[in-house]
Amino acid sequence: MMNYDVIIVGSGLAGTMTALELDKSLNILLITKKSLEDCNSYLAQGGICVLKNNEDRESFIEDTLRAGHYKNKKSSVEILVDESISGIDRLIYYGVNFSKTNNIYDYTKEGGHSTNRILHCNDETGKYIMLSLFEELKKRKNIKILEDTEVIDLIKKENRCFGVITKDNKYFASNTILATGGLGGIFKHTTNFSHIKGDGIAMAIRNNVKVKDISYIQIHPTTLYENSNNRRFLISESVRGEGAIILNHKNKRFTNELMPRDIVSRAIYDEMRKENVEYEYLSMREVGVEKIESRFPMIYENLINKGIDPKTENLKIVPSEHYTMGGIEVDEYSKTSLEGLFAVGEVSNTGVHGKNRLASNSLLESVVYGRKLANYINKNFERFNVDIDLKERFINLEKNTELIKEIIKEDERVKEYIN
Numbered sequence: 001m002m003n004y005d006v007i008i009v010g011s012g013l014a015g016t017m018t019a020l021e022l023d024k025s026l027n028i029l030l031i032t033k034k035s036l037e038d039c040n041s042y043l044a045q046g047g048i049c050v051l052k053n054n055e056d057r058e059s060f061i062e063d064t065l066r067a068g069h070y071k072n073k074k075s076s077v078e079i080l081v082d083e084s085i086s087g088i089d090r091l092i093y094y095g096v097n098f099s100k101t102n103n104i105y106d107y108t109k110e111g112g113h114s115t116n117r118i119l120h121c122n123d124e125t126g127k128y129i130m131l132s133l134f135e136e137l138k139k140r141k142n143i144k145i146l147e148d149t150e151v152i153d154l155i156k157k158e159n160r161c162f163g164v165i166t167k168d169n170k171y172f173a174s175n176t177i178l179a180t181g182g183l184g185g186i187f188k189h190t191t192n193f194s195h196i197k198g199d200g201i202a203m204a205i206r207n208n209v210k211v212k213d214i215s216y217i218q219i220h221p222t223t224l225y226e227n228s229n230n231r232r233f234l235i236s237e238s239v240r241g242e243g244a245i246i247l248n249h250k251n252k253r254f255t256n257e258l259m260p261r262d263i264v265s266r267a268i269y270d271e272m273r274k275e276n277v278e279y280e281y282l283s284m285r286e287v288g289v290e291k292i293e294s295r296f297p298m299i300y301e302n303l304i305n306k307g308i309d310p311k312t313e314n315l316k317i318v319p320s321e322h323y324t325m326g327g328i329e330v331d332e333y334s335k336t337s338l339e340g341l342f343a344v345g346e347v348s349n350t351g352v353h354g355k356n357r358l359a360s361n362s363l364l365e366s367v368v369y370g371r372k373l374a375n376y377i378n379k380n381f382e383r384f385n386v387d388i389d390l391k392e393r394f395i396n397l398e399k400n401t402e403l404i405k406e407i408i409k410e411d412e413r414v415k416e417y418i419n
């Protein structure tokens with residue numbers, strides 16, 4: 001029988017940050033479905049928000065609330081903003097090198113922000129953050145890492161969680177943390193990894209753990225249309241910010257490209273239906289043919305590798321699922337309605353994002369709330385030794401995905417996007 005102090009499911013920023021911040025005396029198991037790097041955190045391009053100075057506090061909070069259609073939980077947003085500086089300091093302590101110009105941090109801006117407050121590592125922020133944290137993770141003797149292992153259910157007894165069940169095993173723990181990310185993998189068009197498909201949310205629902213606002217799903221307007229089941233390549237919002245335009249099959253503009261993500265996505269989707277087509281077009285030439293390569297090197301290189309030259313041809317684009325705002329309902333310490341079970345990162349619903357996430361707030365949420373959760377466990381840790389007979393609890397692996405699809409399909413706005 002395997003008994004741990006803490007089990008963490010998921011190797012994204014939320015799971016990894018929590019693992020590193022937990023006390024080194026705790027015996028921790030980190031389980032992840034594929035390899036450590038196969039998480040959406042690794043794919044983050046734009047950056048991570050931070051409070052630059054106190055004068056920006058109210059405006060950072062207001063930008064987050066406005067983007068969230070004021071459906072956010074204000075106290076959660078205040079925690080996010082107020083603990084952002086210490087969170088970023090912690091990333092720097094773990095070795096993350098954010099981009100600088102002339103030795104000064106290079107703060108950038110994205111849609112919905114009223115000022116420059118986003119730190120980045122060129123246009124591969126997630127990759128560089130995760131590589132630094134993984135290096136530290138592998139040094140920790142108290143953390144055992146189990147890759148290529150799919151968790152399929154929770155171990156529950158008398159309204160308390162005591163660990164998880166995988167396909168071949170059961171792992172007991174005094175505290176269990178779900179950091180399994182969002183549910184993008186169930187969509188036909190998504191920027192997410194296909195294996196990240198709402199497993200944590202499904203396990204919560206099947207065990208009567210409270211979830212909230214599951215149909216609050218962010219659709220990104222401009223991702224590359226490809227005739228494959230691979231995840232969609234993101235064409236960053238800043239490309240439109242620099243002048244790129246959206247065209248229909250008659251080569252005509254039909255929307256204001258700089259409106260918020262949900263409005264542009266809806267316009268493209270309606271036009272696709274009207275024209276009875278599977279994609280529309282994005283012309284990057286308006287950015288300036290000579291500027292495309294220098295301003296967007298990663299996007300340019302990827303397009304060229306796919307045989308598309310944005311200097312001479314339009315890109316086929318389609319709106320894609322991008323982020324899950326809803327999730328397992330948690331308090332500020334990531335406690336769920338089931339004792340002994342915590343949820344952190346995209347799988348959780350802290351109330352930070354409301355109905356629509358402000359760009360670059362999700363990496364920050366994983367850092368801030370991962371640290372708060374770890375501190376909570378460090379202070380309140382209580383050890384349980386359990387062994388429960390679970391023979392009848394082994395379930396069909398497909399059940400979690402089917403359950404999530406059924407729930408999402410109830411929402412008219414998103415059901416046609418599902419694979």
Ligand SMILES: Cc1cc2nc3c(=O)[nH]c(=O)nc-3n(C[C@H](O)[C@H](O)[C@H](O)COP(=O)(O)OP(=O)(O)OC[C@H]3O[C@@H](n4cnc5c(N)ncnc54)[C@H](O)[C@@H]3O)c2cc1C
Pocket residue numbers: 009010011012013014015031032033034036038039040041042043044045046047048049125126149150151152179180181182191192193195196197199200234322323344345346347359360361362363364366
């Ligand atoms: C293309 C792209 C660009 C983005 N850019 C930005 C950005 O610039 N700024 C920003 O703030 N956010 C960005 N985001 C969002 C951000 O990357 C994620 O929302 C955030 O990092 C979520 O972190 P997480 O740790 O909660 O989940 P993830 O990083 O998705 O990790 C989930 C983990 O859970 C594991 N897992 C899932 N199910 C199981 C199971 N059943 N058993 C075992 N393991 C399981 C997965 O394998 C994975 O390791 C972007 C997202 C994408 C897809």
